[in-house]
Each structure stands twice: as C-alpha cells, then as structure tokens.
Amino acid sequence: MPFLGQDWRSPGQSWVKTEDGWKRSSDEKNNNVPEAKRCCEHEEFYKEELFLAMSYDVAAKKRKKDLLNNNNSSSSAKVPYFHRDKWIYVHKGSTKERHGYCTLGEAFNRLDFSSAIMDTRRFNYVVRLLELIAKSQLPSLSGVAQKNYMNILEKVVQKVLENQQNVRQIRELLQTLYVSLCSLVQDMGKSVLVGNINIWVHRMENILMWQQQLDNIHINRPTSKGMTLTDLPACLQLNIMQRLTDGRDLVSLGQVCPDLKDLAEDRLLWKKLCQYHFTDRQIRKRLILSDKGHLDWKTMYFKLCRCYPRKEQYSDTLQFCTHCHILFWKDTNHPCTANNAESCSIAVSPQGFINLFKY
Template identity: 25%
Template sequence: MPFIGRDWRANGEQWTKTELGSWQRPKPISLSNSLTNLNASLSDILNALDIVNSVSNIRRFNYVAKVVQILLKEKLSELSGNAQRCLFQIIERMIDTALKTGDNIPLMQRIVTQFHNSIEAAYPFYYYIGSSQLWQQHIEKLTHMKEKMKHIRVNRIKTDEDNSKIKFDYLPVEMQREIVRRLDSGADIANVGMINSNLYRVTQELLLWRQLCLHHFGDETKNSNQATVFGEKISGFLRRQNKNMNLDMDNVDWKKIYFVLKRQYGLRDVYAEMIHQCQLCKYLYWQDADHPCPYEKLSSSSKPITPRKLVIMLI
C-alpha cells in the first residue's frame, strides 16, 4: 500500500513560543477559525489579539482591564494552568504601564487585591490551582505585584509635591466645563465638585447631567418637529414622576434622574477602543486595526464586542 502521508524523515513544523507562554506556528492564528476550533486555547486567542502589548495603548487599557476583572471574579476556576500564567503576564504588563504613566493606579490596586483574594481563597484545598507549590508561587508573584503598587504610590506622592504646575482649579471656567463634560461617571463629576466652590457650580449645571443621562440611558435625536426624543428608560422615569405629562423640561433634576437610573439599570460600558467582530467572516480585531476581510465584494459590517461578551466567547 503506498505511503501518501508526509515523509516521516522530513523536518517537523517550526513552532515559536509567544510572550504568553504558548506555542504557535509562524503563521498568525486566524480568530475566525480559532473561535470555532475546540483545540484553540485561551492563550492562543489572547496572543492573536495581542492583549499583552495592547495594555501599552492607553485607548485599550481599560478594555483589557475589564476583561481581566471578569476573568478573575467569575472565570478563574475555569482557567487552565497555562491560561493562569497568561493572566499573570498581562497583569504584570499592566502594572509596568501604570508605573511608567502614573495612570490607572487605583484600578490596578483593585485588580491585584482581587487576584490575591481569589488565589488565597483556594487554601488549603488548592482547587483550580493544581498543587501547594504552584499556589505558593502565585502568592509570591502577587506579593511582588503589591510591592510594585506601593512603589507607584510613593512616586505619585513625590510628583504631586511639585507645586510649580498649573492646577486644574486655576483654569478658566470654560476649559473646566469642557474637561468635566468628558467624564462619563457621575461619581467622578461629584468628586470634582468637592475641590472648591467654583468647580461645584460647574458640576451642578443641569445641561451637564442631562448629557450624561442621554449618554448612558438613551440617545438624543430630533424628530420632524425638532423636539427632543429621549430613550425609553428616561421617558419611562419621567412618566412615572409626572403622570399628567405636564413636565417642565427646563427644571428637570437631571442629576437625580442619573443616580436613580444608575441604580436601576447600571451604566453603559464606555471604552476609547473596543474589539470588533466582522459580521461576514466573524473575525475579531481591534477597532483601529486593519481587517482584510476575505469577502471584499460584499459590504462589510462589524459590531463592538463588550468585555463580558468577549469572555463568554473565549471560555
């Protein structure tokens, strides 16, 4: 019977080790195939999306941080040893980025603390860890991460002692207003208002809170009469507050509406850059990256993938 397979004396395939610790062929992995391939590991997919290097991009940092938080809080028990090692490498790179930029320090402190608590909770059964030796290695790495975070905190305090820089509250009111308008959290806006009385007046403007409500709970559009049309969440709240529909839109307490709807519905995820999925070939790619879709003749379209949906797709 003739031998139709590859000659057994031929050289083997060349595999390279990635930054995440996994092995791959020289040809980049295709996410459109990997997501439907049961043999594709989580580390392969994270490497294809270049998650480790993406944390150096300030536009992608918060997105990756949210993915990491979901994995730590909800999926840690489902991660293999290799996937856990990948997670450590991602967090270490995030800490290094925070050390260089001085940004996202409280966020990284919460992530490290959350990871430490999750690993520590496995003692003394070492479930999903593997062994007591591996558990001890994890604890030592997390302790080292905490020391790094303390170093970041010390450097930040020393930097803040420099009083020669222009303070935020010294800026003109118009500039302060434009900066505050770009905050997407009501809690952050309220904290800014606690700096002094001038900033408090800026953060109490109804238009500011109105725009924040529209951003998280509905879209502001115009109908044929040029009248503002709110989303169902906001409209429903207004109807419940005034059943007669005799609403004075100039005196609506938008700040109160924001916090009520926040407790009821939660906030919309806001990221400078997200991972998108092509609706034709199902390829995953970063929003600002080029996507050579094989179906060039068809009109391509994509949709953003939230961090939670991405985790569900990966695990």
C-alpha cells in the same frame, strides 16, 4: 537451582568488560569475600548511586519549576510569556480543515494584549477584559493562560506606576482579583486553579504588594507655570467636565478647589451623565427628589449605577469578521475573502469577547 542470567552470570559476581568480551574480575580481595557479602555491597552501592541520581533529578526539576513559575525574586529569573498575533481564527467545531475549537485561554494567549496595554486607545479595553476574567473566568483558563494573565497584569501595574494615570481603575482591578482568588483558594478548593497552591499564594502576595505601591503613589505637579484648568473660563471648564463619563471623576475634580466644586454640582451636568449611561425607562424607575423639590440627578446617578450597568465606550476595540470568523485588532488587515470586508466587521466589547468562547 541457582539463577542464571541471559549472559550466564549469576548475581553477586564482579565482571569487567575487555576487548575479548566480559571476564570475571581477578581481584583477590573480592575473591576472598563471601559471595553473599559481595552481593550486599554491590546492592548498597547501586542504591546509593540511584538515590544520588534521583536527588539530582528532583533538584534540577525543582529549580526549573521555580524558574518557570517566577518564584525567584530576581528579575532575571522571570520569563514573560507574550504572543504578538494580530488576529486569530475563532473556530467552534471540528471541520475537514481544522480540528478542535478555540478556547478563551488560547485567544487570550495568542492575541497581542501585551502591546495593546501600551496603546492609550486600547488600555481601558484590556483592563476591563482583565477585570471580567478575574470575576468569573479565571478558573476556565489554562495554566499558561493564567501565567500570561499575571504577566500582563504586572505590566499594567508598572505602566500605571510610571505615568501615574488610571490609578483608581487599576486599584479596583487588583481588589477584584484578590477577592476572587481568596474565594477560589479557600471556598472552592485549590483544584480549580492550575499549578501548586504555593504559586498562587506567591501571586496573591504580589497583588498585595502592588496595591501598597499604588496606595503610596505620589502624583507630582507639573513644574511649568503654564495655564491650568482653573485659569480657563467657567464655560470651558464645564465643557471639559461634560467629556467625563465617570461620576467619580467629577467628584474627585470637584475636590480640587472651591470653584471646580461648584461646577461639579451642576444639575445639568449630572442629568446629561444619567441620560448617557441609562435609558429613560431606567431613569423613571429611580426618580429621587431633592429638598427643594427638584430631581437630584447626582444621587440618581450613583443609585442607577448600583442597579444597572453603565454604558461602555472605548477608543479602540477588537473586531470580529462575521464572514471569515476572524478576531482581530482594528488596524490589522486580516485575510478576509469578502468583497466588502468593512461591512462584515463588528466591534467586540470585553464581555462580547468572553461570550465568543461560551459553548
């Protein structure tokens, strides 16, 4: 028995839609063609149209994906992803008012880190947070958060290339991130990173390009003939050196000229630096004597840095309100219901920021 559809048309016949309804085509050529051949031709035509439609959809999706993943080399194709929230509510469980919990990636997306890196007071804070995320927390971020991470990192590199400051710090950040990505892609497998593996290869190439740009940076000396550091009295130069919290900065400063080198080797300067970063107990465990029988504070400092974490100090940090569980920047008035909101706010270090979202 031949197949009959719901509209009583069998396969292979040509029908046209008219005002009176569907009617069989009166084309003599089609009538002279056997029914099986007309059916085959109709099927081939349908397959060709379907293939063209699928090819168009695939091409359109690929172009859209390349645009979102910043694979296009032109700057106009890059779509940055920045949020500008000054504060967020950190909830760690479902309640009647809120469902779900806040993740590290969500907090990283919503807080205004894109503007924070333009603030000199918050720059070191954000860079340290990027470094900690690169070391261990990158796989825990969502795909949008990972993309936002790379966009903010690119903005940081461009800022350093423009003002020629914090070059060594950003170079170390890029090296840490590149080593972590190599480990994630090769050792642990590509499944820990969200997105196509080619996207991350492209991002790793960008990191190498940024490292090359930082290596080729040339710091221009000021053209004005004003007073310089070497023109100041030795006591003022030593007082300025005491404000430095990184021993590597002291070593670099001592390489400028012989006079600064003698001041950079001052034992009292390195002693205060050790006492600032480390406790007395930690110092007693790493005592080193020089050839003259005195404590070699400079050598002790670099040895202590390899054994213990240094003290971190930032001009401005994120604040966490213990009363309303809101994470906010210091200059933001968050909606706190406490009588004394300042007493409920505590400073959050970069590591403390990450610890807030460990469940």
